[in-house]
Amino acid sequence: MVISITQEEMNPSKWVDEHGDYLYRFALLRLRNPSKAEDVVQETMLAALSGRQSFTGQSKVRTWLTGILKHKIMDQFRSVHREHRLNGLFNDDDTIDDLYDSREHLIPPAQAWSGNPEKAFEQGEFQEQLRLCLKKLPKRQATIFALREMDGISSEEICKELTLTSTNYWVLLHRSRVALRRCFEIHWFGLK
Amino acid sequence: MASCKDIALELTESLDRKLPIRYRLRVWLHVAICKECRNLKRQILFIRAAIHKIGLSPASESNIPASLRMSTQFRNRLKETMIRYEADPDIHDH
Incomplete structure (x- = not known):
């Protein structure tokens, strides 16, 4: 009997061992909370079991599972943001004023990164540092950064999903980028 | 001459989509003479590239x-x- 690769890959008992860590890491970098990451990974696996028939085999199993996971993560973002907004928990970060000094220069100034940054970023610890830097961001900034820079979702769609005005969105995205680069500057490049 | 703060949001926006010409010109003129904003822009793009690279590289899986x-x-x-x-x-x- 010949078992095709597709059938073999579609064996659910292998999903956890072959794709579990990847999916967990994907979720953790975006949701930042280990137990929430576990929840969405489990939901994803169960949804995949239910929807196994609809998998056409045109993409890789990992791509298919990641697609389901992305939807679950977006659902999570949407509901958390709705709840926070309704409860008035987002009341910071409306401007970029505090990022700049009286001469309208960034505080602290954006220094050049020395050494060979390309080389440095190839190391496996980069993902761990990214996780730690994202963890320090306020919730909305972390969500926006993840959707924009990690998943490449368009700005228009992010505004729609999270019910943000365009002005508010660019402020939050700018703040997140400035904070992330500063975090890497300190913790990755060892600058003051 | 626009300040770093004046062009900050336009700089961020310019990394995501094409701005109308007068804004693009304003950012360009500022960045051309401002080392700090050049660093900022380069580093934002650099982090983006690094994130994309780890997403695409299965070889890094063993190193997690x-x-x-x-x-x-x-x-x-x-x-x-x-x-x-x-x-x-x-x-x-x-």
Whole structure:
């Protein structure tokens, strides 16, 4: 009997061992909370079991599972943001004023990164540092950064999903980028 | 001459989509003479490129710290849950 690769890959008992860590890491970098990451990974696996028939085999199993996971993560973002907004928990970060000094220069100034940054970023610890830097961001900034820079979702769609005005969105995205680069500057490049 | 703060949001926006020409020109003129804003722009793009690179590289899988892997307890629990779910999908419909 010949078992095709597709059938073999579609064996659910292998999903956890072959794709579990990847999916967990994907979720953790975006949701930042280990137990929430576990929840969405489990939901994803169960949804995949239910929807196994609809998998056409045109993409890789990992791509298919990641697609389901992305939807679950977006659902999570949407509901958390709705709840926070309704409860008035987002009341910071409306401007970029505090990022700049009286001469309208960034505080602290954006220094050049020395050494060979390309080389440095190839190391496996980069993902761990990214996780730690994202963890320090306020919730909305972390969500926006993840959707924009990690998943490449368009700005228009992010505004729609999270019910943000365009002005508010660019402020939050700018703040997140400035904070992330500063975090890497300190913790990755060892600058003051 | 526009300040760093004046062009900040336009600089961020210019990394995501094409701005109308007068804004693009304003950013360009400022960045051309401002080392700090050049650093900022380069580093934002650099972090983006680094993120894309790790996403595409399966070779880096072996090099992942434990804090980014699922715990053994969760791995086992997940497998058990999937087996039970396969046997009886209704148990999780709530």
